[in-house]
Structure formats: structure tokens, C-alpha cells
Amino acid sequence: MTKIGFGIHDHSHCIASAIHAAEVCCAREKLQFTKTRRRVLEILLSQHKALGAYEILDQLAAEGQNAQPPVAYRALDFLVSNGFAHKVEKLNAYIACSHPGAEHAPAFMICRGCNAVHEACLDTANRAPKGMFGGAAQAAGFRIETAVIEASGLCPACQSSAA
Amino acid sequence: MTKIGFGIHDHSHCIASAIHAAEVCCAREKLQFTKTRRRVLEILLSQHKALGAYEILDQLAAEGQNAQPPVAYRALDFLVSNGFAHKVEKLNAYIACSHPGAEHAPAFMICRGCNAVHEACLDTANRAPKGMFGGAAQAAGFRIETAVIEASGLCPACQSSAA
DNA sequence: TTTTACTTGTTATGATATAACATTTCATCT
DNA sequence: AGATGAAATGTTATATCATAACAAGTAAAA
Ligand SMILES: [Zn+2]
Ligand SMILES: [Zn+2]
Ligand SMILES: [Zn+2]
Ligand SMILES: [Zn+2]
Numbered sequence: 051m052t053k054i055g056f057g058i059h060d061h062s063h064c065i066a067s068a069i070h071a072a073e074v075c076c077a078r079e080k081l082q083f084t085k086t087r088r089r090v091l092e093i094l095l096s097q098h099k100a101l102g103a104y105e106i107l108d109q110l111a112a113e114g115q116n117a118q119p120p121v122a123y124r125a126l127d128f129l130v131s132n133g134f135a136h137k138v139e140k141l142n143a144y145i146a147c148s149h150p151g152a153e154h155a156p157a158f159m160i161c162r163g164c165n166a167v168h169e170a171c172l173d174t175a176n177r178a179p180k181g182m183f184g185g186a187a188q189a190a191g192f193r194i195e196t197a198v199i200e201a202s203g204l205c206p207a208c209q210s211s212a213a
Numbered sequence: 214m215t216k217i218g219f220g221i222h223d224h225s226h227c228i229a230s231a232i233h234a235a236e237v238c239c240a241r242e243k244l245q246f247t248k249t250r251r252r253v254l255e256i257l258l259s260q261h262k263a264l265g266a267y268e269i270l271d272q273l274a275a276e277g278q279n280a281q282p283p284v285a286y287r288a289l290d291f292l293v294s295n296g297f298a299h300k301v302e303k304l305n306a307y308i309a310c311s312h313p314g315a316e317h318a319p320a321f322m323i324c325r326g327c328n329a330v331h332e333a334c335l336d337t338a339n340r341a342p343k344g345m346f347g348g349a350a351q352a353a354g355f356r357i358e359t360a361v362i363e364a365s366g367l368c369p370a371c372q373s374s375a376a
Numbered sequence: 377t378t379t380t381a382c383t384t385g386t387t388a389t390g391a392t393a394t395a396a397c398a399t400t401t402c403a404t405c406t
Numbered sequence: 407a408g409a410t411g412a413a414a415t416g417t418t419a420t421a422t423c424a425t426a427a428c429a430a431g432t433a434a435a436a
Contacts, residue, residue, distance in 0.1 A: 082382075082433080084383070119424070120384090120424090120425075121385080121386095124383080140302050142423060157349075159346070159350060161355075170349035170350070172346070172349075182320075183322070190322060190368075191368070192364070192368055193367045194364045195364075195367070196365045196366070197364045198303055198363040198364075199361070199362055201346065201359070201361075202358055203357040205353075247415090265392075266393075267391075267392075281418080284417095286392095286393065287415080291414095305392060305423095
């Protein structure tokens with residue numbers, strides 16, 4: 051058990067189950083879960099925070115691959131397109147999905163103190179993304195397809211240390 | 214009257230009133246509404262869409278100033294910090310606030326067809342940003358300070374043309 | 377096995393943003 | 407008005423994030 055994000059959990063299980071979920075999903079959807087794609091997802095999962103593409107490249111380089119930027123961006127595109135990871139727009143960074151397989155609108159809480167990122171699970175029925183605009187979208191005739199929802203603030207640890 | 218964003222309105226009035234609101238606010242807060250800051254806000258208002266910092270630099274250059282990147286970013290920082298403009302994270306671009314002076318959580322509808330951006334006015338009481346996470350923030354002990362809310366989809370015009 | 381689609385390797389470049397420091401302008405006090 | 411400190415600007419250089427383009431390899435389908 052290690053502290054990850056804002057809480058404690060069994061992180062090795064967390065990684066294994068996320069990888070397994072991706073394997074199952076790729077088999078079902080006939081997607082190629084190639085070595086690089088798997089490795090990038092593992093890297094994202096191992097950190098459990100938002101990583102920039104070049105941080106991932108550094109990690110790959112440390113493992114002996116001399117990977118160029120498109121390698122990271124292609125893998126990230128694949129992972130994001132298929133719901134295994136999300137882009138955190140506010141940070142220009144990428145994070146493994148905390149709810150793989152679950153139908154959900156991704157929403158993040160980003161600590162400005164330590165940059166930890168916690169993914170909330172907004173159920174698609176109630177709040178996000180359509181209901182959130184409170185009819186403004188409907189009034190404007192806008193058809194919502196996706197939504198970026200990112201809150202910035204202080205995580206519990208940083209609230210304490212800032213005291 | 215010109216078509217702007219998703220609708221029609223008196224745009225010259227729109228510009229004048231936003232500039233006036235900024236003047237009043239700066240006087241009250243003892244902020245310096247300098248020539249460059251005013252000009253950048255005017256540029257944002259004149260387009261009424263999200264502009265990249267380098268598009269603003271191009272505009273300034275066309276007016277004879279040989280402005281370097283920090284000039285645009287400093288002016289944008291000032292405008293964003295004081296609520297006269299917002300950054301659209303998804304586009305890495307900046308847009309004049311449609312509700313200057315009003316207490317509001319900014320929320321945007323971004324058309325993937327034509328890149329038009331429409332700012333919704335979420336009242337701070339009801340939906341955004343706290344209520345939106347449906348208790349997830351409270352459960353995690355996270356203290357929300359600001360929120361980015363950006364919906365992507367199709368505006369009415371692009372829905373018609375895509376028909 | 378031929379074809380086709382997809383994936384990867386690689387080079388180069390584009391797009392966005394900031395660090396650092398010298399200089400000027402502005403606000404304030406005497 | 408003149409001195410003083412804070413704020414804003416000018417400028418150079420560089421950091422950071424992302425994609426275009428094309429050649430080469432690999433896997434899936436016919
Ligand atoms: Zn997710
Ligand atoms: Zn923190
Ligand atoms: Zn606004
Ligand atoms: Zn449109």
C-alpha cells in the first residue's frame with residue numbers, strides 16, 4: 051500500500067488490473083496493444099500522476115530505446131483515443147484513466163502545490179457534461195460531444211503543509 | 214449587427230462596453246490599463262473568438278510595433294488575472310470575457326467545425342465549480358479554487374452544414 | 377501469397393511559453 | 407519639482423509542447 055494521488059491504495063494491483071482491462075478491451079475491439087503502447091501505459095500507471103510526453107520519452111530513453119517525440123505522441127494518441135488515458139489540458143500532460151472500461155466523463159482535481167492529479171468519476175447521466183451547462187448549450191443550439199473538466203486547488207496534504 | 218460566436222449582436226457596442234468596464238474596474242482597483250493592455254483587449258474583442266498569443270503578436274506587428282512574445286504574454290496575463298479575458302486551455306488560446314464584471318465561473322462551448330467559442334455564464338452558486346464534482350472533491354478532501362470547463366461539439370451553423 | 381492496412385523509425389520543423397536582465401515609465405513622498 | 411521605489415516594457419535567448427512528412431517494417435485480410 052502506497053500513498054498515490056490523494057489517497058492510499060494497493061498500487062501494484064492497480065497497475066495490473068488497468069493493464070488487464072486494456073488487454074481485454076483491445077482484444078474485444080481488435081486493437082493492437084503493442085509493446086510501446088503497453089509500456090507507455092505502464093509508465094503512466096506507475097507514476098499515477100500527469101506526465102508530459104517528454105517525461106515519457108526520458109523514461110523510454112532510460113530503458114535503452116532511443117525514442118523520438120512521435121513515438122510518445124503516437125502511443126498517447128492511441129491510449130487517449132481508446133479511453134485508457136486522458137490528457138490534462140491545463141498541464142499539457144497525460145494520465146492513465148482511473149476508471150478504465152467504465153462509462154464516464156473524465157474530471158480532474160489538480161493540486162497547485164504538488165501537481166498531484168485525482169480523477170473524479172462523474173456519471174454521465176447526472177452532471178457531466180450536458181447538465182452542467184444548465185441549459186445554456188441547448189439555448190445556444192450547441193451539440194456537446196466531449197467536455198474538459200479540470201478543477202485546480204489544494205490537496206489535503208498541501209492544505210496541511212501550507213498551514 | 215454582425216454574426217459573432219453563435220449569435221447576432223451589436224458588436225461595436227459590445228467592444229465599447231467591455232473596454233469601458235475594464236477602464237472602470239482598473240480605476241477602482243488602481244490597475245494600470247496601459248496602451249498595450251488596452252490594445253490587446255481590443256484585438257481579442259474585435260475578433261470575438263479565441264486567439265493564440267502569436268496571432269495577437271501578428272496583429273500588433275501589422276500595426277507597426279515590433280513586439281516580441283513576452284509583450285503579448287504579459288498583456289494576456291494581466292487581462293486573464295483581472296478577469297477581462299480567459300484562457301481556453303483546450304485551444305491554447307485566449308478570448309475576451311463575455312461577462313466582464315459579473316461574478317461567474319467561465320465555461321466555454323468550442324465548435325470543432327469552425328473553432329467558434331461561446332462563453333456560457335455559469336452562476337457560481339449552483340453548478341460551477343464546486344457542485345459539479347458531486348461531492349467527489351469533498352470526499353477527497355480537495356479544496357477547489359478554480360475550474361476549467363470546456364465543452365467541444367458542433368455549433369448550430371456547423372450542424373447545418375454537416376447535414 | 378499477394379495485397380492492404382497499420383505501425384514504427386527518423387529527420388526536421390512548427391507552435392506555445394518563459395527566463396533573465398537592461399531600460400523606461402509611473403506613482404508616491406519629500 | 408526632485409528623489410525614490412514599484413511597476414511596466416524592450417530585447418535576446420531559450421525552454422517546452424507537438425506535428426508534418428516520408429521511408430521501412432509488420433500484421434491482418436483476401
Ligand atoms: Zn477516466
Ligand atoms: Zn498537493
Ligand atoms: Zn468570463
Ligand atoms: Zn461551428
